[in-house]
Amino acid sequence: MIELNINGRTHAIDADPNTPLLYVLRDHLALSGAKFGCGLGQCGACTVMVDGQATFSCLTPISVLPGRRIKTVEGLGTIEQPGPLQRAFIDEQAAQCGYCIAGMIMRAQALLEKNPSPSEAEIRRHMMPNLCRCGTHMRILRAVRRAAERMRVAAAHEAKPSDS
């Protein structure tokens, strides 16, 4: 048994230690946000976060994950209450077929947690590993910028009452 901490909850997993995290998420835990695209770390559809960093879950065996914090798109919000990035992707209608979107959101989440005001160049460089075959990159970039702005406003709002 291997214990994994996913979206703040601990799961005991009975699987071969070499099993990719992606398979465990989808087949054992029914967390089907992350997608299987290429299985080679070349497309980013499987991106999740491990200890705050965007990570290809198709290339990450569960043997390397005990004691680490895994976050998936399901951990960012719900249908009723989407998180800021999810909200921004909906507002910008950034999905066409939607297959890459969970990965895009998780890669963007890793960026915004570390750097709340990224420049356009920083966003583009950071998002580079993730591909969208429909070609909605421009909308995806807009959604990331919109989410960053919203998160900054929310943070400023939160900070204000304690200041005054």
Added chain:
Amino acid sequence: MNLRMILAGSMLLGVLALAGSIDRPLVAAAAEAPERASFDAALVAKGAELAAIGNCRSCHTQPGGAPFAGGLPLSTPFGTIHSTNITPDPDTGIGRWTGEDFLRAMHEGVDRAGRHLYPAFPYDHFTRMSALDVAAIYAFIMTRDPIRAEVPANRLRLPAGFRPAIAVWKALYFEPGEYRPDASRSATWNRGAYLVEGLAHCGACHTPRSALGGEIKRQDLGGGEAERWHASSLTETSPAPVPWSADALYDYLRRGHEQRHGIAAGPMAPVAHNLSGAAEDDVRAIAVYVASRMQRPASAPAAAADAVIASARERETDAASRVTSKNAASAVDGADVFAGACAGCHGAGPASPSAAPVALGLTTSVNAPDSRNAIHIVLEGLWPEPGAKGALMPGFAGELTDGQVIALIDYLRARFTDRPAWTDAPERVKEIRQAMQSEP
């Protein structure tokens, strides 16, 4: 060591007194730089090909910045130095420089105002170039778009921060003078030697440096370093399991990858990318010269190379040859990490038509004297140069902890080579991670 430092110190003090007087004045202060339109198109085209060999763009351009506008911070043991703007902007670039000023900078390491230039600009190599080739590069540079861009001030520790101190460095390490051909060698070999020693300045990274930052001539091309990467030996001490041939080197330099040796990575990636735009004959000449420098005294016959390749392929596919390398600190088995994270591409049979990795046992990085390059590639992956096609390997910085990377690195060495284990992986992983965080 003590003696050497005392010697260096006293020389430093002695020569410092003279240093001011070694600075040269402006040459032909009244002369004007030629008009852009006055340059001969053929000379400009030749200059473009030569500038690609000189890799000028890599240092004189910031990531995402205008080409040749400078500002790239270069960290040296003596502090941070910024590359200069070499576009023909009259105020912030070299727009007022005459051909004579430019030749003097390349041959003597002195700027237009007569100040000594820092040897991060490798004039100790460019001094070997013919005046004609320098003139072609001048024509190319002076016909680029002028970009107005001030370069940030250098942050250097004393005495390096004191410019006349460069005179001391020059007295110790700088031997001016053009390349002298070796009459016993072919024209191609001589062209290659001329380029390698001069314009291409291969030794700037591939030759080890002394404590004062000068190339150690008796270990010319014997392996050095660049931006925290190991720059392989280009001599008979090359770690490549299959000896490099001129053809293999040509493919590597021109295309950035070679199926029996590896992929140009780190600071070598832009070099190979630039060489794809250089004159074919010049790249071939470089390959011929470097291959001759690498020749081992008793050259291994072709059959031996075939055996090395067969063995590397076998290690790639043979799951029974698994070596355990338990890392005590993290209790991680490198074989498990490899099986889960790497074997999808680096395993038995091609994973997909698009994944055809070089057999790990043949790669220079896994056979190198230290673990730096292998760690760089595991953490950062391999990415094609912007706008170019090439190998793509994802980095594993997010997937793997330090302990897991160390276990994996030790496992790669043990499984894919017969060389002694690396002992430097723990400190290297820490260093490279730190560098990745400070320059994302």
